[in-house]
Every structure is written in structure tokens, then in C-alpha cells.
Amino acid sequence: MIPELGHFALILALGIALLQTVAPLIGYARRDAKLLAFAGSAAQGQFFCIAVAYVCLTISFVDTDFSVAYVAANAHTDLPLIYRVSAVWGAHEGSLLLWMFMLSGWTFAVSVFNRRLPADLSALVIAILGVISTGLLLFMLLTSNPFERLFPVPLQGRDLNPLLQDFGLAIHPPTLYMGYVGFSVAFAFAVAALITGKLDAAWARWTRPWTTTAWMFLTLGITLGSWWAYNELGWGGWWFWDPVENASFMPWLAGTALIHSLAVTEKRGLLKSWTALLAILTFSLSLLGTFLVRSGVLVSVHAFASDPARGLFILIFMAIVTGSALLLYAWRAPKLVSIGELNLFSREGLLLFNNVFLVVAAAAILVGTLYPLVLDALNLGKISVGPPYFNAVFLPMIAPLFVLVGLGAVVPWKKGKVGETWQRLKLPALAAVAIAIVLPLALHGRATLLAVTGALLGAWTIIAASQDVWRRIRAKRQFITGLTSVPRAVWGMTLAHAGLGVWALGVAFVISYGFEKDVRLAPNASTEIGDFTFGFVGAQEAKGPNFVAQQGEVTIEHGDHSVATLYPQKRFYPSQRNVMTESAVEASLLRDLYVSLGERFDDGSWSLRIYVKPMIRLIWLGGVLMFLGGCLAASDRRYRLAMAADRKAVLDGAQPA
Amino acid sequence: MRFAIPLLVLAVLIGFFAVGLNRDPRTLPSPLIGKAAPAFELPVLEFPKKDGAPPLLTNADFVGKPILVNFFASWCAGCQVEHPFLMRLAQSGQVQIVGVDYKDADADVRQWLGVRGNPYAPILVDLDGRTGIDWGVYGVPETFVVDARGTILHKHIGAMTPEAWEKDIKPLLVKP
Numbered sequence: 001m002i003p004e005l006g007h008f009a010l011i012l013a014l015g016i017a018l019l020q021t022v023a024p025l026i027g028y029a030r031r032d033a034k035l036l037a038f039a040g041s042a043a044q045g046q047f048f049c050i051a052v053a054y055v056c057l058t059i060s061f062v063d064t065d066f067s068v069a070y071v072a073a074n075a076h077t078d079l080p081l082i083y084r085v086s087a088v089w090g091a092h093e094g095s096l097l098l099w100m101f102m103l104s105g106w107t108f109a110v111s112v113f114n115r116r117l118p119a120d121l122s123a124l125v126i127a128i129l130g131v132i133s134t135g136l137l138l139f140m141l142l143t144s145n146p147f148e149r150l151f152p153v154p155l156q157g158r159d160l161n162p163l164l165q166d167f168g169l170a171i172h173p174p175t176l177y178m179g180y181v182g183f184s185v186a187f188a189f190a191v192a193a194l195i196t197g198k199l200d201a202a203w204a205r206w207t208r209p210w211t212t213t214a215w216m217f218l219t220l221g222i223t224l225g226s227w228w229a230y231n232e233l234g235w236g237g238w239w240f241w242d243p244v245e246n247a248s249f250m251p252w253l254a255g256t257a258l259i260h261s262l263a264v265t266e267k268r269g270l271l272k273s274w275t276a277l278l279a280i281l282t283f284s285l286s287l288l289g290t291f292l293v294r295s296g297v298l299v300s301v302h303a304f305a306s307d308p309a310r311g312l313f314i315l316i317f318m319a320i321v322t323g324s325a326l327l328l329y330a331w332r333a334p335k336l337v338s339i340g341e342l343n344l345f346s347r348e349g350l351l352l353f354n355n356v357f358l359v360v361a362a363a364a365i366l367v368g369t370l371y372p373l374v375l376d377a378l379n380l381g382k383i384s385v386g387p388p389y390f391n392a393v394f395l396p397m398i399a400p401l402f403v404l405v406g407l408g409a410v411v412p413w414k415k416g417k418v419g420e421t422w423q424r425l426k427l428p429a430l431a432a433v434a435i436a437i438v439l440p441l442a443l444h445g446r447a448t449l450l451a452v453t454g455a456l457l458g459a460w461t462i463i464a465a466s467q468d469v470w471r472r473i474r475a476k477r478q479f480i481t482g483l484t485s486v487p488r489a490v491w492g493m494t495l496a497h498a499g500l501g502v503w504a505l506g507v508a509f510v511i512s513y514g515f516e517k518d519v520r521l522a523p524n525a526s527t528e529i530g531d532f533t534f535g536f537v538g539a540q541e542a543k544g545p546n547f548v549a550q551q552g553e554v555t556i557e558h559g560d561h562s563v564a565t566l567y568p569q570k571r572f573y574p575s576q577r578n579v580m581t582e583s584a585v586e587a588s589l590l591r592d593l594y595v596s597l598g599e600r601f602d603d604g605s606w607s608l609r610i611y612v613k614p615m616i617r618l619i620w621l622g623g624v625l626m627f628l629g630g631c632l633a634a635s636d637r638r639y640r641l642a643m644a645a646d647r648k649a650v651l652d653g654a655q656p657a
Numbered sequence: 658m659r660f661a662i663p664l665l666v667l668a669v670l671i672g673f674f675a676v677g678l679n680r681d682p683r684t685l686p687s688p689l690i691g692k693a694a695p696a697f698e699l700p701v702l703e704f705p706k707k708d709g710a711p712p713l714l715t716n717a718d719f720v721g722k723p724i725l726v727n728f729f730a731s732w733c734a735g736c737q738v739e740h741p742f743l744m745r746l747a748q749s750g751q752v753q754i755v756g757v758d759y760k761d762a763d764a765d766v767r768q769w770l771g772v773r774g775n776p777y778a779p780i781l782v783d784l785d786g787r788t789g790i791d792w793g794v795y796g797v798p799e800t801f802v803v804d805a806r807g808t809i810l811h812k813h814i815g816a817m818t819p820e821a822w823e824k825d826i827k828p829l830l831v832k833p
């Protein structure tokens with residue numbers, strides 16, 4: 001009964017989504033306020049239906065109702081409760097439902113927080129989100145229904161892919177999807193503005209918090225994914241330039257560019273058509289990611305079981321959504337006139353450079369990701385593009401961004417002065433150079449080019465980024481009043497930029513000073529790596545709720561004192577006959593010690609993979625700082641104040657702006 | 658005009674995706690095609706079980722007529738899918754199928770074949786998967802077509818299907 005209820009709720013949601021699209025568009029054409037107002041109710045009704053469907057699928061999982069084909073394929077009676085709940089998005093059908101749930105959630109949010117928006121803009125935004133909902137719901141109901149029944153009912157399920165039975169991965173897809181899907185709001189705002197022809201400072205101010213919120217979730221999602229890969233895949237890396245990682249990174253780069261160009265459009269009324277294009281591109285790249293993961297056109301560890309019919313559907317969907325948005329852009333964008341001149345040595349000029357670097361970097365990744373597909377389509381052979389290409393192309397392209405961050409913090413809008421800029425930046429520059437030389441030597445006793453460059457860029461970014469906050473505090477007489485006078489948007493920006501610096505530091509140090517070693521150790525033998533002695537005590541059997549494991553015991557000593565004892569596991573999941581590596585990590589801010597268990601040899605010895613990873617935590621810390629920066633910036637009181645003021649205006653009987 | 662450039666780029670990309678959808682990026686041409694099959698020396702899995710040490714077979718034992726070499730395992734889902742077709746193929750007598758049991762316990766295979774029937778003549782045991790590595794196997798089931806002189810003519814990845822047999826493999830065997 002419950003699965004049928006869920007199925008019915010999806011069909012109902014499709015009907016509502018159609019109305020949500022059509023009614024406001026007619027309302028806009030006929031200037032009919034009632035039809036425009038209907039958009040919000042439809043969005044809320046649709047959200048309710050999708051939520052019901054989502055809860056139904058979750059109940060089916062919690063009850064391990066194997067008469068539902070999707071549950072039978074992705075659950076097992078031994079699966080712990082938390083993973084039964086997260087198994088909802090463990091494969092194609094359910095993750096689409098999650099996508100849909102979030103899309104309707106974002107639309108719901110737009111319908112609730114729209115009081116300061118002009119009625120026609122708000123209705124158009126909701127209608128455009130309705131188009132996306134309609135397409136996805138059709139996709140789900142026609143090709144990927146998660147509520148499909150299975151007869152005869154199997155006694156046992158095939159269980160959730162063990163790779164996904166990890167807390168990091170349980171929360172990685174939802175945060176990532178929040179980001180992907182969230183960019184649909186920026187997309188809808190851009191398309192709505194192209195329809196109305198009004199793309200002004202107010203429009204940019206409305207769009208900014210939505211974009212920042214989506215961006216911060218995507219940032220967190222990518223960070224979590226990287227952290228999970230490090231812990232779970234047993235090869236000690238944090239980024240692999242896998243096509244699907246790239247698919248999440250391209251919208252991130254485009255979204256980062258969008259956040260910055262929105263700032264220019266709001267403050268200076270410039271880059272209007274460029275901002276609209278970026279909003280369209282960012283969401284289109286999110287759709288592209290969905291297509292790449294679910295169609296099987298590229299080889300990736302992330303790929304879902306693929307089905308050409310599904311791939312074709314998403315391709316057509318993507319062609320319609322992106323194609324019509326770009327068509328509208330080609331038609332209407334020439335009419336978006338930017339007022340004022342753009343001076344290259346000014347904050348907006350620097351932000352333009354930032355956009356150029358980010359977009360070119362995204363394009364370079366797109367080329368590398370799709371190159372194998374293009375060659376294959378042209379019958380020019382099968383190749384794969386790996387990290388050497390991406391590192392060679394990407395790193396030089398983002399290095400200038402760090403320099404720009406520092407400059408951007410002190411160069412004012414409209415026109416900057418070289419002398420003044422130098423006055424403000426010479427101390428931070430000097431400090432960064434000093435840190436770049438001292439830090440590698442102090443921590444590791446030798447300097448490499450990469451470590452010095454990374455420390456230079458990282459320190460420069462952190463110090464220069466803090467300048468803005470520092471000057472605002474100094475402007476007040478008391479430190480505390482100064483501290484509280486700094487707007488959240490400025491705190492957010494500073495924190496996110498500092499996160500970028502922290503990230504750079506981590507990347508440079510982990511590459512420069514990391515050790516890795518594959519060893520074969522008999523029980524009670526030991527090996528030395530760096531300053532550490534790794535002793536292998538032995539391996540024993542250990543039992544988990546739905547797996548049996550070989551658990552190794554490794555003691556780590558530094559000089560005479562013991563640092564840690566690690567228990568890496570090699571897990572065997574009988575339900576899927578799958579073997580998984582669960583590496584063990586002794587983590588600290590300055591270095592990680594990482595051990596993963598390899599194969600057992602006939603004589604009782606084991607192969608072990610051991611890493612020393614200096615400062616790898618900083619990579620994720622940087623991501624978390626960027627996320628927190630996004631939180632602060634999106635919740636700036638400027639946005640809330642404007643909302644309260646508009647509401648008051650409505651209550652006073654005035655016409656809303 | 659410049660505002661239409663993004664649209665053109667999209668159109669080109671969509672074209673490439675449409676072509677890409679009909680291709681499988683996983684079908685890599687095997688470098689072994691046209692070369693002599695890698696050397697192996699594997700014990701025979703006797704079915705049903707016999708006493709005494711099982712005999713060892715090498716490439717030389719299969720020279721003289723074309724064979725299919727099918728890497729399989731009792732734990733593999735694709736092998737279950739292709740099994741009924743392999744049974745029919747073996748019974749039709751069109752080709753000899755040599756099974757290579759890949760990283761699998763003997764008892765499990767015996768039970769698996771006991772339930773489903775045995776299309777293989779004979780079954781070789783690649784317990785540590787070394788022969789699989791030599792042959793470039795990266796997932797079972799995989800099937801190689803080896804001619805009478807011991808040269809690999811073709812490699813089929815994934816479950817064998819009647820279509821693949823008719824279209825890709827049978828024509829190779831008819832040729833002298």
C-alpha cells in the first residue's frame with residue numbers, strides 16, 4: 001500500500017508541476033495577477049507530494065519491504081538502520097527522487113521567501129523551476145520508477161553497495177545535490193530576467209543569497225566526497241580527476257565565477273549579460289554531471305548502472321532546458337545594456353579577471369573530460385585523460401586567482417590607485433614571503449619549489465583576505481564595536497578566501513612532503529617511513545553487523561614514544577560477495593598517518609600500504625571554511641533587512657517595489 | 658551574433674553525446690587479438706570429483722581445433738545470465754567451450770555446476786587469478802575465441818548472448 005501511495009504522490013506531483021509551469025506563463029502573458037499568484041501554491045503542493053513520496057520510499061527501506069524492486073536491490077535485513085535510510089539515494093532511481101525532493105524544496109523556499117520580489121518575477125522563477133520538475137518527474141515515472149513492485153517477493157535483498165556503507169558517503173550525495181539543484185534557482189532567475197528584460201541591481205541582490213547557498217552546499221559536498229574517497233578507497237589520495245569528480249567541479253568553478261559576477265552586477269550594474277550566461281551555464285553543467293553519471297558515456301567509478309534509454313532521455317531534457325535558455329539568451333541578451341564603464345584596475349576589473357580564469361579553468365576541465373568521448377565518436381581511437389593533463393593545465397590557471405584575491409581585498413570599486421594599493425599590500429606581501437620561506441624549512445627541513453609557492457600563495461591569500469576585516473575593525477574606536485560592526489557578508493567573504501589559502505597550503509605540502517610505501521610485512525615485523533616506525537602486530541578476524549573482516553593491528557612509534565595503534569580492515573560483505581578496504585588513519589592538523597590492509601600471502605604475511613600525509617587535513621579544512629563563509633555571506637542582514645523593509649512597505653499600503 | 662555562440666557550442670556537444678550514447682566506453686580492443694594466447698598451465702577441475710591429483714593442462718593440449726575460452730566464477734552474476742546459453746551452445750556441438758574458473762573455491766563451482774549443468778569441456782582452475790591477469794581479464798565473464806593454432810581471434814566482455822555469438826563469433830569459426 002505504501003509504495004502505491006508514493007507512486008500516486010509522484011503522479012500527482014507531475015500534474016501539479018505542469019500547472020505550476022503553464023498557469024504563471026499564461027498569467028504573465030495576460031497580466032493576470034490570480035494566475036501569477038497560483039505559482040506559489042502549486043510549488044507548495046508539489047513539495048508536499050514529493051515529500052510524501054520520499055517518506056514512502058524511506059518507510060519501505062526501513063521496513064525492508066522487498067516487494068519493492070528498488071528496495072530489494074539495495075537493502076538487506078542485516079543492514080544497519082542509518083544505512084537503510086541513506087540507501088534511499090544509494091542507486092539511480094532513489095537518488096533521482098532525492099534530486100526531485102531537493103528541487104521541490106528549493107522551489108518551495110522560493111515561494112516562501114518571495115515577498116520582496118515583484119509578483120511577475122517570482123511567478124516566472126517558479127514556472128521555470130516547474131519546467132525542470134516536469135522533465136525530471138516524467139523521467140522518473142517513465143524510465144526509473146523507484147516504487148516498481150517485484151514478484152515473486154525475494155526473501156532477502158541484494159544489499160546496499162558496501163562502498164556506500166560509510167557515514168561520509170551517506171551525507172555526500174545529499175549535500176552535493178543540494179548544490180547542483182540549488183543552482184537551478186539562479187538559472188530560473190536568469191531566464192526570468194531574460195523574459196522580463198529587467199536585469200538590474202535589485203535582481204542581482206535577489207539572486208545572490210540563493211546562488212551563495214547553492215554554492216556552499218556544493219562546496220561541502222565536494223569536500224565530503226574527497227574526504228570519503230581518502231578514507232574509503234584505500235589509495236590515500238584526495239582527488240583523482242575522475243570524470244564524475246570533474247562533473248561536480250565544473251559547476252563549482254562556474255558557480256564561483258557567478259557569485260563574483262553577481263557582486264559586480266549588483267554594485268556596479270555591469271557584466272549583466274555575462275552574469276545571465278554564467279547562471280545558465282552553471283546549472284547546465286550540473287545537468288551535464290547528471291547526464292554523465294547516469295548515461296554510461298564515460299568510464300568512472302561513480303557511474304550508475306546505465307541504460308541507453310535513460311541516457312537518451314536526459315540528453316533530450318538537457319538539450320531542451322539548456323537549449324531554450326541559450327536561445328532566449330541569444331535573442332534577449334543584446335538588449336541588456338550595462339551602464340557605466342569598466343576600469344580594469346578596480347574591484348570590478350579584478351573580478352572580471354577572476355571570472356576569466358575560473359571559466360577558462362572550467363573549460364579546460366570540460367575539454368579533458370569529454371576528449372575521450374569526442375575521439376571515440378569520431379573513430380579516432382580510445383584514450384583516457386588522466387591527472388597529468390589536468391594538473392598541468394589546471395594549476396597554472398588557478399595560481400593567478402590567489403594573487404587576485406589579495407588585490408581584490410584592498411582595491412576599491414570604480415577605480416583603484418596603484419600607489420595606495422602598494423601601501424596597503426606591501427606588509428602582507430612581505431609577511432607571505434617570510435612565511436613561504438620559513439614554514440617549509442621549519443616543518444620539514446627542506447624547501448621544494450611547490451611547497452614554497454603553495455605557502456606563498458596560501459599565506460598571501462589568508463593575510464590579504466583578512467585586511468578588509470582588519471581595517472573595518474580599526475576604523476572603530478573600540479575593538480568590540482569594531483568586531484560587531486563588520487557585516488556578515490564581509491566575514492563570509494574573508495572566511496571563504498582564507499579557506500582557499502588554507503587549501504593551497506594543504507595541497508602544496510601534501511604533494512611535496514608526503515611519503516608512501518607498499519610493504520610486505522610478516523606479523524611482528526616493522527618498517528620505517530620518514531621519522532616513523534610502523535610495526536605490524538598481526539591480523540585477526542573481526543565481525544561487523546553485515547560483514548566479516550580481517551583486522552590488522554599496526555603500532556606506530558616516533559623515536560621512543562608510541563604515537564598510535566591503528567586497526568585497518570579488509571571487509572568482506574557476504575550479501576554482495578564484495579571485498580572492501582577500510583583504511584585506518586591517525587589524523588592531526590600537521591600530518592596524517594594512514595594504513596590500509598592489502599592482500600594476505602600464503603606464509604601469513606600481509607601487504608600493507610602506508611602513507612604519511614603532511615597537512616592533508618588542511619585541504620578539507622579549506623573546504624569547510626569556504627562552506628562556513630558561504631553560510632555567513634548568504635545570511636547577511638542586508639538581505640533580511642531589505643526583506644523586512646519591503647514587507648513593512650506592503651503593510652503600510654505602499655506599492656511593493 | 659556573439660550571443661548565439663553558446664547555443665552553437667551546445668549543439669555540437671549534444672551531437673557528440675548522442676553518438677557517445679550508442680557506444681560503450683568499456684569495450685577496449687584487447688591487445689592480444691591476432692597474437693598467440695598467453696601460456697598457461699592449470700589443473701583440471703574434475704566434475705564430478707575424482708580421487709588423486711588432477712592433471713595439468715597447457716596451451717598445447719588445445720591445439721588442433723578452435724575453442725571458446727570462457728572465464729567464469731560461481732560468484733559472478735553475469736555468469737549466471739550467460740549460463741543457459743552456454744549450455745545450449747555446448748549441446749549443439751558447434752564449438753568446444755573451455756571454462757576457466759576464476760578465483761573461486763572448487764566446492765562452490767561443483768555445487769554451482771551441479772545445479773545448473775556443465776557446459777565446459779574441460780574446466781580449468783585459476784585459483785589465484787594469475788592466468789586471468791596474463792590474458793588481460795578484468796572482470797568475469799569474459800570469453801576469448803582461440804583458433805586451431807592457438808591464436809586469439811576475438812574477446813567478448815560480459816555475458817555471452819545469442820546475438821554476439823551469431824554476429825561476432827560464429828563467422829570467425831567458419832573461416833578456415
